[in-house]
Amino acid sequence: MSRPPPLAGIRVLDLTRLLPGPVATLHLADFGAEVVKIEDPQVGDYARTMGTGEGEDSAYFRMINRNKLGLRLDLKQPAGVDVFMRLAATADVIIESFRPGVMDKLGIGYAAVAAVNPKIAYCSLSGYGQDGPYRDHAGHDINYLGYTGVLEQTGNEGGGPVIPNFQIADLLGGALTAAMGILAAVLEAQRTGQGRYIDVAMTDSVLAHTYFAMLRLNDAGQSAPRGSDLLNGGLPCYATYRCADGRYMAVGALEGKFWKICCTALERPEWIRRQWDAGLRGDMAALFATRPRDDWAALFAAVDCCVTPVLSPEEALENEQIIARKMVLHDRSLAQFAPPLKLSGHDFAIRQPAPKAGEHNAHILCAAGYSEDEIAALVAAGIV
Numbered sequence: 611m612s613r614p615p616p617l618a619g620i621r622v623l624d625l626t627r628l629l630p631g632p633v634a635t636l637h638l639a640d641f642g643a644e645v646v647k648i649e650d651p652q653v654g655d656y657a658r659t660m661g662t663g664e665g666e667d668s669a670y671f672r673m674i675n676r677n678k679l680g681l682r683l684d685l686k687q688p689a690g691v692d693v694f695m696r697l698a699a700t701a702d703v704i705i706e707s708f709r710p711g712v713m714d715k716l717g718i719g720y721a722a723v724a725a726v727n728p729k730i731a732y733c734s735l736s737g738y739g740q741d742g743p744y745r746d747h748a749g750h751d752i753n754y755l756g757y758t759g760v761l762e763q764t765g766n767e768g769g770g771p772v773i774p775n776f777q778i779a780d781l782l783g784g785a786l787t788a789a790m791g792i793l794a795a796v797l798e799a800q801r802t803g804q805g806r807y808i809d810v811a812m813t814d815s816v817l818a819h820t821y822f823a824m825l826r827l828n829d830a831g832q833s834a835p836r837g838s839d840l841l842n843g844g845l846p847c848y849a850t851y852r853c854a855d856g857r858y859m860a861v862g863a864l865e866g867k868f869w870k871i872c873c874t875a876l877e878r879p880e881w882i883r884r885q886w887d888a889g890l891r892g893d894m895a896a897l898f899a900t901r902p903r904d905d906w907a908a909l910f911a912a913v914d915c916c917v918t919p920v921l922s923p924e925e926a927l928e929n930e931q932i933i934a935r936k937m938v939l940h941d942r943s944l945a946q947f948a949p950p951l952k953l954s955g956h957d958f959a960i961r962q963p964a965p966k967a968g969e970h971n972a973h974i975l976c977a978a979g980y981s982e983d984e985i986a987a988l989v990a991a992g993i994v
Contacts, residue, residue, distance in 0.1 A: 618642040622646065622704075623701050626705055628656055630783070645677070646697070651994070669944055673947075680969040682994050693994070701727065704733065705734075728805060735810045735812075737813060740809045750780075763836055763839065822841050851898035861916070875915065941960050
């Protein structure tokens with residue numbers, strides 16, 4: 611029997627745009643939190659128009675804003691601030707991604723909200739954090755990866771840095787770190803009645819997870835050249851290899867038992883003793899280049915040694931494991947991802963599609979105690 615969603619009753623005011631904020635609140639919304647996406651009446655969320663056809667919200671926007679309510683609110687006008695503070699007084703979470711100090715200038719910073727709602731979990735999500743010499747600098751994922759050494763270490767030996775088609779700092783650094791901090795603060799507020807201010811810097815979040823680079827610095831006193839360290843291509847037992855058809859296999863046989871099985875499957879038992887010999891990479895590359903990827907994949911499907919095909923995004927969505935885990939959803943012809951974890955007693959559902967701009971203005975304001983006449987006056991004044 612399905613239980614109520616784990617975050618049912620948690621109310622979130624979301625003032626973020628683009629990545630990573632909307633993904634952080636997507637995770638909260640998917641597990642039952644009531645997330646109110648607040649956009650200004652003039653511009654709104656830039657994500658609505660990224661790659662979109664004329665007259666419709668982009669697939670990108672719709673994917674990361676499902677299960678949310680939509681409110682248009684002009685926070686540059688005192689009446690808009692009054693509306694926000696009324697909503698904030700009963701909210702559990704506020705998350706914003708403005709430059710440091712902007713929320714205080716608007717009169718809706720943490721101190722102002724905490725004065726009327728001490729239980730609030732107030733998360734500020736930015737590239738460089740609320741202090742330090744870079745606090746006011748603009749940035750994107752590529753910049754945060756650059757400052758933390760991650761980009762310098764990503765790529766093949768002898769080549770330049772490679773930009774991953776996956777926003778490491780935005781999604782794993784920003785979205786998940788913010789969600790973790792928010793949930794910790796909400797849990798404490800439920801126990802003690804006192805909330806927290808949560809300062810999330812995407813640069814910090816990436817740096818704090820560069821464990822193998824730090825391991826190398828501790829052990830050797832300096833980082834390894836790009837593509838030559840333990841987990842970025844420096845070892846024959848942990849690397850990618852081009853096959854005869856131009857596609858690739860991923861070899862992750864780090865443990866001795868897996869490496870032995872791998873070499874046995876390759877009919878190269880003499881390679882077992884050369885697991886840590888970087889010079890073996892050339893021989894392995896030559897061998898993998900003799901057969902197409904799917905031939906190698908069929909061979910290694912019969913043995914368990916962490917050697918697998920490198921799939922394209924299209925192939926990944928058709929993979930039997932991804933399908934079995936029901937990780938891809940189709941809602942109104944839009945393909946999107948299911949939440950990245952399963953909870954017992956909770957059947958995930960898309961309760962509603964991403965909101966149109968201001969779609970739930972009346973509903974949200976009515977729930978906050980505004981009369982029909984007051985709502986009409988706010989609309990007439992361009993506040994909502």
